[in-house]
Amino acid sequence: MKKRLKDYGINFLAVVLSYLALRVIMYNGLINNYVQGVVVFAMINIIVAISLNIATGLLGQLALGHAGFMAVGAYTAGLFVKAVEYPLYIEMIMALILAGLAAGLSGLIIGIPALRLRGDYLGIVTLGFGEMIRYTIINLGDITGGASGLKRIPKMVGLNEVFIVLVIVITFVFLFIKSRHGRAIISIRENEIAAESIGIPTTFYKVYGFFISAFIAGVGGGLFAMYQRYLTPEKFRFMFSVELFIIVVFGGMGSITGTIFAGVFLAFLTEKLYEYDEVRLIIYAIMLILLMIFKSDGLLGRHEFSLVQTPRRIKNLFNKIKDRFKKGVA
Amino acid sequence: MTQFINQIINSLNIGSIYALIALGYTMVYGIVRLINFAHGEILMIGAFIGYFLAVTFNMSLIPLLLLSMIGCAIIGMIIDRVAYKPLRKAPRISALITALGMSMLLSNFFRWRFGASDKIMPEINLIGNIPMPNITIITVVITFMCMIGLQYVITRTKTGQAMRAVSEDKGAAQLMGINVDKTISITFAIGSALGAVAGVLYAINYGNLEPYMGTMPGLKAFVAAVLGGIGIIPGAMVGGFAIGIIETFVKGYISSAWANVFVFGILIIVLIVKPTGLFGKNIKEKV
Amino acid sequence: MSLLETKNLGIAFGGLRAVDNFSINIKEGELLGLIGPNGAGKTTIFNMLTGVYLPTEGSIYIDGKKINGKKPFQIVKMGIGRTFQNIRLFANLTVIENVKIAFHKDMTYNTFTGIFRLPKYWKEEDEITTKALELLSLFDMENDAENMAKNLPYGKQRKLEICRALATNPKLLLLDEPAAGMNPQETKELMETIHFIRDKFKVTVLLIEHDMNLVMGICERLVVIDYGMIIAKGTPDEIKSNKKVIEAYLGS
Numbered sequence: 001m002k003k004r005l006k007d008y009g010i011n012f013l014a015v016v017l018s019y020l021a022l023r024v025i026m027y028n029g030l031i032n033n034y035v036q037g038v039v040v041f042a043m044i045n046i047i048v049a050i051s052l053n054i055a056t057g058l059l060g061q062l063a064l065g066h067a068g069f070m071a072v073g074a075y076t077a078g079l080f081v082k083a084v085e086y087p088l089y090i091e092m093i094m095a096l097i098l099a100g101l102a103a104g105l106s107g108l109i110i111g112i113p114a115l116r117l118r119g120d121y122l123g124i125v126t127l128g129f130g131e132m133i134r135y136t137i138i139n140l141g142d143i144t145g146g147a148s149g150l151k152r153i154p155k156m157v158g159l160n161e162v163f164i165v166l167v168i169v170i171t172f173v174f175l176f177i178k179s180r181h182g183r184a185i186i187s188i189r190e191n192e193i194a195a196e197s198i199g200i201p202t203t204f205y206k207v208y209g210f211f212i213s214a215f216i217a218g219v220g221g222g223l224f225a226m227y228q229r230y231l232t233p234e235k236f237r238f239m240f241s242v243e244l245f246i247i248v249v250f251g252g253m254g255s256i257t258g259t260i261f262a263g264v265f266l267a268f269l270t271e272k273l274y275e276y277d278e279v280r281l282i283i284y285a286i287m288l289i290l291l292m293i294f295k296s297d298g299l300l301g302r303h304e305f306s307l308v309q310t311p312r313r314i315k316n317l318f319n320k321i322k323d324r325f326k327k328g329v330a
Numbered sequence: 331m332t333q334f335i336n337q338i339i340n341s342l343n344i345g346s347i348y349a350l351i352a353l354g355y356t357m358v359y360g361i362v363r364l365i366n367f368a369h370g371e372i373l374m375i376g377a378f379i380g381y382f383l384a385v386t387f388n389m390s391l392i393p394l395l396l397l398s399m400i401g402c403a404i405i406g407m408i409i410d411r412v413a414y415k416p417l418r419k420a421p422r423i424s425a426l427i428t429a430l431g432m433s434m435l436l437s438n439f440f441r442w443r444f445g446a447s448d449k450i451m452p453e454i455n456l457i458g459n460i461p462m463p464n465i466t467i468i469t470v471v472i473t474f475m476c477m478i479g480l481q482y483v484i485t486r487t488k489t490g491q492a493m494r495a496v497s498e499d500k501g502a503a504q505l506m507g508i509n510v511d512k513t514i515s516i517t518f519a520i521g522s523a524l525g526a527v528a529g530v531l532y533a534i535n536y537g538n539l540e541p542y543m544g545t546m547p548g549l550k551a552f553v554a555a556v557l558g559g560i561g562i563i564p565g566a567m568v569g570g571f572a573i574g575i576i577e578t579f580v581k582g583y584i585s586s587a588w589a590n591v592f593v594f595g596i597l598i599i600v601l602i603v604k605p606t607g608l609f610g611k612n613i614k615e616k617v
Numbered sequence: 618m619s620l621l622e623t624k625n626l627g628i629a630f631g632g633l634r635a636v637d638n639f640s641i642n643i644k645e646g647e648l649l650g651l652i653g654p655n656g657a658g659k660t661t662i663f664n665m666l667t668g669v670y671l672p673t674e675g676s677i678y679i680d681g682k683k684i685n686g687k688k689p690f691q692i693v694k695m696g697i698g699r700t701f702q703n704i705r706l707f708a709n710l711t712v713i714e715n716v717k718i719a720f721h722k723d724m725t726y727n728t729f730t731g732i733f734r735l736p737k738y739w740k741e742e743d744e745i746t747t748k749a750l751e752l753l754s755l756f757d758m759e760n761d762a763e764n765m766a767k768n769l770p771y772g773k774q775r776k777l778e779i780c781r782a783l784a785t786n787p788k789l790l791l792l793d794e795p796a797a798g799m800n801p802q803e804t805k806e807l808m809e810t811i812h813f814i815r816d817k818f819k820v821t822v823l824l825i826e827h828d829m830n831l832v833m834g835i836c837e838r839l840v841v842i843d844y845g846m847i848i849a850k851g852t853p854d855e856i857k858s859n860k861k862v863i864e865a866y867l868g869s
Binding site: 062113116117119120123124127128129135136239242245249276278281284285286288289292293296 | 365413416417420421422423424425426427428430431432433434435438439441442446545549552553556585587588590591594595597598601602605
């Protein structure tokens with residue numbers, strides 16, 4: 001029990017420290033508004049990429065339409081906060097929950113029939129569904145503003161709120177995968193037939209995992225809407241789904257920490273190449289191809305970087321070296 | 331009534347282009363079980379080759395088409411060798427991601443070199459000094475010629491036989507003395523050449539071209555391939571025309587804005603109701 | 618009363634009859650062998666018993682309750698556990714995780730309890746960790762608990778699969794060619810293990826094997842099938858001298 005508390009403590013401390021670091025840098029004026037925007041969008045992308053990693057890395061189902069779920073969440077939140085007026089935080093939280101539910105619902109609509117399909121077929125169906133969502137948004141111009149976009153969304157979130165949501169999402173996912181439900185989902189990735197043979201209701205857990213994935217993507221979309229303050233369907237095109245997918249692949253499918261590292265790294269790269277969008281995409285593409293050919297499980301594979309485990313592992317490694325050294329001397 | 335006939339003609343026109351692209355998807359899928367996302371970009375490259383030949387050399391359609399086909403065939407083979415061949419034994423998802431990467435690479439490379447703005451396809455002659463007749467007729471005729479040619483290659487030649495053998499069972503084909511790698515290369519070459527034809531015809535039909543032009547027709551042609559049963563050549567032809575007809579009629583009689591939603595809706599319905607497509611056989615995973 | 622009973626079970630794929638008129642009775646505590654040449658339909662029978670395939674005709678009862686039409690995970694709950702001919706482990710998870718997942722159906726905490734780590738979460742999780750370790754130690758695998766399943770040697774992978782099936786607490790354990798790919802020494806050990814499992818867990822075992830000699834030693838009763846039909850039933854000695862069986866194995 002004591003060890004458990006200590007482990008939680010270490011992680012909690014790390015979260016607080018990284019937040020303080022972010023704040024300190026900002027108060028010192030090292031981060032201006034522009035850079036803040038970059039940081040916020042990177043965090044939102046990481047949230048959505050984590051959601052995609054739940055579907056692809058943990059559940060093992062290829063999903064190429066997460067931009068669509070994000071769009072559903074974004075427009076839901078955007079329309080909601082435009083329409084109502086409640087106290088700030090209540091309205092924000094309601095908007096995020098609604099965004100998640102709406103996206104989750106669309107995840108169910110496509111997931112229930114399509115999750116019977118495997119691999120590339122599922123990828124294509126989700127891709128198609130993502131595009132359908134985008135065209136539907138364009139076509140429902142009376143509500144969504146159509147191709148020219150939804151404008152004048154009240155600003156409801158800033159760096160703090162996005163950071164908090166990111167921490168909540170990460171914490172949720174980590175706690176989830178160490179529960180019986182998370183294990184059931186991972187067992188489907190590993191071997192669906194075996195999972196079923198030991199009593200896992202695989203259909204239920206596939207749909208459940210997909211719902212959670214879509215829900216979080218929707219929350220990410222909601223944050224995006226309330227930070228950016230305007231939405232265009234163009235943002236959520238197929239290419240954006242691919243970019244999210246790239247974050248997941250780079251970090252390692254199945255590794256949440258990998259997604260975080262990759263998200264930070266790619267945000268940095270995007271920033272450096274801001275004026276040369278096509279060059280950025282060329283570099284992404286080349287990296288993607290090389291990665292698949294030479295290290296197809298990404299940066300961290302399926303491993304997690306753990307603040308609790310890593311020092312222990314380093315210590316073990318150190319001890320091993322010491323032992324060998326001693327033996328060498330003797 | 332005239333409107334109806336017009337719609338039929340339009341759907342034959344766009345349907346033949348979809349069918350040509352779908353053939354490339356289906357042939358590659360049939361032989362290496364890979365959704366070649368870069369196939370849409372082959373179409374774009376074909377159109378660009380055609381455009382440059384027309385602008386620089388004032389070339390007429392037939393020689394331009396042939397050169398564009400040769401160019402794309404070579405590019406298709408190179409793509410396979412460089413990006414897909416190292417992954418033949420890797421999990422299928424790795425190859426699929428590579429194909430996505432290839433698609434990004436090609437479209438953005440062209441955007442980088444030639445800019446994102448539309449280029450206007452000049453008016454060209456059919457061949458020599460003979461002016462271009464109605465483009466719809468040309469499109470349909472050329473498409474049918476390609477299909478007959480393809481059918482001939484596949485059913486009547488040694489190469490076609492090898493292609494069928496490899497798609498049936500790679501190991502067995504190898505044991506029978508078929509050069510599997512070469513056969514796969516040829517498949518990419520033929521598929522890409524058909525993509526080039528589609529690209530040039532598409533550019534002439536719509537009058538312009540740009541680096542991302544391949545994405546949408548590529549996706550729709552993929553839907554066509556799935557509709558017909560991916561891996562099955564006649565399926566791709568029928569699927570292409572079917573998607574052309576559906577799209578044109580939704581545009582004409584329901585709403586042009588919803589046409590794309592319809593096409594993707596069809597994909598989803600087909601995959602859910604009969605994932606193997608109209609012409610496909612059901613295969614169950616062995617436990 | 619018989620634990621498992623099938624009546625005129627049959628299945629056809631397309632026009633092909635894979636199994637026809639398959640009726641057996643297994644009593645509690647029995648160790649029954651299902652044998653037959655390759656492609657005779659043995660695995661297909663397992664797949665029907667576990668709900669992977671839906672039989673085209675006939676019925677299956679466990680403890681007198683009809684199970685055909687039920688989903689595989691529901692059938693597990695009713696007490697059938699199985700292993701696979703081509704090992705199907707959760708390769709990228711640790712050995713203990715492989716076993717823990719199999720306790721899923723006995724656990725009751727919901728997602729909320731799981732996320733907030735409420736006491737019930739710890740109680741159930743600690744319980745299954747202990748149980749999983751106990752189970753592993755019965756197979757001398759407690760030291761492998763933290764290894765990845767895919768890194769285990771072949772023999773241990775087979776054992777782990779049996780372990781995982783036992784974790785679902787089955788009344789009837791179906792083993793699909795458990796000795797496939799093993800050398801004679803390993804096979805002998807495995808057969809002893811199977812005996813041990815039956816006595817220790819009071820579980821009924823139905824075992825598939827295509828090598829007759831293997832099962833002769835440990836099974837009390839054998840059912841022989843060929844081309845999807847039962848051609849003989851009886852004790853190993855009776856089977857040994859059965860003309861039809863010899864024909865099926867040697868070819869006519």
